[in-house]
Amino acid sequence: MRRRFGVMTERLGLRIGRVALGGFGWIVLTYLALPLVVIIGVSVTTTAYLRFPPVGFTLKWYAQFLSDPSYLDAISTSAVLAVNATALALLLGVPTALVLARAHFRGEKGLAALFLSPLILPPIVMGAAILQYAGALGFARTYGAMLVGHTVIVIPYVVRTTLASLVGFETSLEEAARDLGDSGPGAFFRITLPIIKPGIIAGALFAVIISWINVELSMFNTTAHLMTIPVKLFNYIQYSVDPMIAAVSAATIYVAIVVVAILDVTVGIDRVAASNE
């Protein structure tokens, strides 16, 4: 009787634990998601000031910024920058990861650390450094300077995820392809690349997002005509705060959500999380 009671309390304890864990999960989730909900909520308010919960429902704030060419310019600058910086990061980062994963040489660890270092350096420092550097070379505050800066900050994501996907890769697969008559590049594109593709895609999507939301680095390199959307927002709220700013913010959130959704459909979030350790 007593033993049975013990089993029952144990089960009860387990159940309480599970409920508590679930509850805690939801609290964290709410904590993380609430700001987004507030932003999106505010973006549809009919009032002329920020108000949450929103009063009524309107899309006029979206219409307002979408009809302002300077916002559209900023959005397209950001998008083009994110895509190009990611493309460059892939071109540089994937071969880097291949070398780091396969070649063994003196200073290998140091080189790996160098390629991952932008992760730990504050972007604001990088922004100042890029400005100085580009200034000395005569291309300060240009699209080129911005592209270089963004490539540098997104490269670690590409290198990191590609490296992770190469950990379990058997080089004998490439050898088998060569053995069966394939050229070196053929073996890479037919065998190696498809197998490590999930890691590369994950890195690329992280890179796009990191570039898309960057304020600090971009800020140092903007002009009135060259401005990314996060910097534009940052400038705007220094002078006025109205629901349009929420609409613009919400729009950048939608883009990030779409990117993550693509990630989940093409590779699967689980795999990305796993390949990221």
Next chain:
Amino acid sequence: MTALIQLEAVTKRYGAVTALDVVSLRVRQGEFIALLGPSGCGKTTLLRTIAGFVEPSAGEVWIDGREVTRLPPNRRPVNTVFQSYALFPHYTVRDNIAYGPRRRGVKPAVIRAQVGEALAMVGMESYADRYPAQLSGGQQQRVALARAIINRPKVLLLDEPLGALDLKLRKRMQIELKRLHERLGITFLYVTHDQEEALVMADRIAVMDAGRIVQLGTGEEIYRRPSCRYVADFIGEANLLPCAVDADGALRLEPGGVSLPYEAREAAGGSATLLIRPEDIYYENDTGETDCVSLPAVVHDVVFVGNATRIYVRTQTGSELMLSAPRSGAERLEPGRPIVARWRRSAGCVLVR
């Protein structure tokens, strides 16, 4: 007759380590050669040198009358079955097997027929649309084999292909591989550390040690007339009796100095080893045979190993011998019993290296 594979003084160094030490080898068309040795003896490096994954530091590799020493793997008329199988995980069995013909630009209709034929040859017809991850180890092994032989290479290189399989399956695959070899007429070069595997399948065995081929011969030759102690010890079970060699070349058993009817003139005044296989030693008192060597001994251990009994004896002069006897008859022997260990003189083999 010219050799299909010809290795001329091939040497491979990795820094201070010599993986291949002046290896020369000639393999005839259609032969089944086993490269046998413990791990680290250079057998896989030798295979990879022929496949084109390792460029020798010195020496030449010739295949089918052409020097291929510096040719990349994709331009050599050889195919490899890898130890890990190396099947492409993102391709189906069919696409894995079709990989080689596709690279050579064979017409799709022809490829379809060839893949079907290759699948049939390894008994995997019903698995064409599976992915490697959905196959067992033995099935993956067959696919790897089919993927290589579809190209009809001049030489098929096999790197311990059965190493990951369980004993039963391994034995079955040994026979299948041998049959396949006979049917295809392709030259097989087979790396293994398992002497039994080499003995079962190979026409000739190259025993390797420390980057060299220490002996090349048929299984029988290598078992009966090993070139040195290393080979004698590596292949099968062996009694290796240390002997002193007199100035005139006559052998004396050490310790004890019992005179033996063998001679080793090339080691006169030095030492040699006498090899006797356990199954060549009898312990019946008198078999009536002449020209025998006999040593009085005492049984100190009898071990039952399934199909035979191993009898460990110690001679009066203190040498240890192992005898292998068929199961019946050995029951009478118990530790402490005196016997006479006896073998035909011709069964012994003198090793000076």
